[in-house]
Amino acid sequence: MNIDNFPQPKQAMRKLNQYAVFLLLAINSTFAFSLGNTATNDIVAISEAWVRPTNPGQEVGAAYMTLTSKENLDLVSAISDASGSVEIHSMTMENGIMKMRNLDSLALEAGKPYRLAPGGFHLMLFDLKKPLNIGEHVNFVLTFKNKNNEQFKQNIKANIQAPKESASHKH
Numbered sequence: 001m002n003i004d005n006f007p008q009p010k011q012a013m014r015k016l017n018q019y020a021v022f023l024l025l026a027i028n029s030t031f032a033f034s035l036g037n038t039a040t041n042d043i044v045a046i047s048e049a050w051v052r053p054t055n056p057g058q059e060v061g062a063a064y065m066t067l068t069s070k071e072n073l074d075l076v077s078a079i080s081d082a083s084g085s086v087e088i089h090s091m092t093m094e095n096g097i098m099k100m101r102n103l104d105s106l107a108l109e110a111g112k113p114y115r116l117a118p119g120g121f122h123l124m125l126f127d128l129k130k131p132l133n134i135g136e137h138v139n140f141v142l143t144f145k146n147k148n149n150e151q152f153k154q155n156i157k158a159n160i161q162a163p164k165e166s167a168s169h170k171h
Ligand SMILES: [Cu+2]
Pocket: 089, 100, 122, 123, 124
């Protein structure tokens, strides 16, 4: 768990610490958050992060984003402040049926953007603590692991918004 090799900009560290404290206060200790192991980094660029709004009574949600890493590494887990747990899912079409799989990790190749998008990879939010309403946002902490088994975390704020592509994909 040596994170010393990763750049740790002061401002980013402060932001993450504030976020971690918020989680501890507002949620509870089920995340088993370890302050000692948290660090932000500039290795993975995350863009276009968004969360699909939920309908009343819906207990699962989905988040999408584009991840571009400067080095080969794996996304190994994620947590959010809006759900009891988050899983990394793939989605494939098999015999005309959409199937989702829970992945242990998602391999990111250096320099290659990975797009988590409707119909493909996504982060699945289970045990939602509240409805996900358009205009609000969800905070995530993603954990990555490099080939030396060093872990580091990165927080990302995703806006809750309607899918942009849904209209063009309708038949
Ligand atoms: Cu899923």
